[in-house]
Amino acid sequence: MLRSVALVITALVVAGPAAAQTTWRIERGATDISFVTRRFGAVVATGHFAHYDGTLALDFDRPERSRIRVTIETGSLQAGSALMDGFIKGESMLDTGRYPTASFTSAAVTRTGDRSLEIRGQLTIRSITRPITVTAVVDGDIDRARRGESLPFHANGTFLRPAFELGREVNVVDDAVELVIKGQLGR
Structure with missing residues (x-):
C-alpha cells in the first residue's frame, strides 16, 4: 500500500510541470503564413x-x-498571379510536385521579453533541413488565453534560398527570404 501511494505521489510530481504545458493549434481562418x-x-x-497545420505545446x-511544429502544404502557395504561382511552385523553386x-x-524556446520569444529550430524545404531562428511576440492577453480565449501573435524568421x-x-x-506569420492560437 505504501509503495502504491509513493508511486502515485511520484507520478503527480513528475506530471506537475507538464500540466502547465497546454496544447494549442494555429487557427486557420485567423492566421496568415507568408513570405517576402x-x-x-x-x-x-x-x-x-x-x-x-501547427501544433504548439506551450508553457x-x-x-x-x-x-512547436508547423507543416505547410507548398502547393497551396498564392503569390498573386498564375505566372508567379507557377514559377515559385516549379522545379527550380519549391518543386511542389516532388516536395508537397x-x-x-x-529545438529550443527562450523568453526574450515579457511577450517575446526566440524559437530556434529546424526548417525543412525540399527535404533539406537547416537551422533557423524565429522571433515570436504575443499580441494578446496571456491570462485570458489561459482561460480559453484565442491568443493573437506574430512571428518572423529569415532563411537563405541557396x-x-x-x-x-x-x-x-x-538570397534572403523572410517568413512572416500573423495569427491566433486556439485550443
Missing part, C-alpha cells in the same frame, strides 16, 4: 500559403519546455 522577398531592399515578391511560465510540404520543428537549393539561377531577388 526583396531586391536591394525593395519588396519584389510576396505570397502566402492557404493550407498549413507560458517556462517557455523552454514549449515545443515544408515544415518547422522547434541553403535549400531554391532558384539557384534566379537573380531578380536577394
Whole structure:
C-alpha cells in the first residue's frame, strides 16, 4: 500500500510541470503564413500559403519546455498571379510536385521579453533541413488565453534560398527570404 501511494505521489510530481504545458493549434481562418522577398531592399515578391497545420505545446511560465511544429502544404502557395504561382511552385523553386510540404520543428524556446520569444529550430524545404531562428511576440492577453480565449501573435524568421537549393539561377531577388506569420492560437 505504501509503495502504491509513493508511486502515485511520484507520478503527480513528475506530471506537475507538464500540466502547465497546454496544447494549442494555429487557427486557420485567423492566421496568415507568408513570405517576402526583396531586391536591394525593395519588396519584389510576396505570397502566402492557404493550407498549413501547427501544433504548439506551450508553457507560458517556462517557455523552454514549449515545443512547436508547423507543416505547410507548398502547393497551396498564392503569390498573386498564375505566372508567379507557377514559377515559385516549379522545379527550380519549391518543386511542389516532388516536395508537397515544408515544415518547422522547434529545438529550443527562450523568453526574450515579457511577450517575446526566440524559437530556434529546424526548417525543412525540399527535404533539406537547416537551422533557423524565429522571433515570436504575443499580441494578446496571456491570462485570458489561459482561460480559453484565442491568443493573437506574430512571428518572423529569415532563411537563405541557396541553403535549400531554391532558384539557384534566379537573380531578380536577394538570397534572403523572410517568413512572416500573423495569427491566433486556439485550443
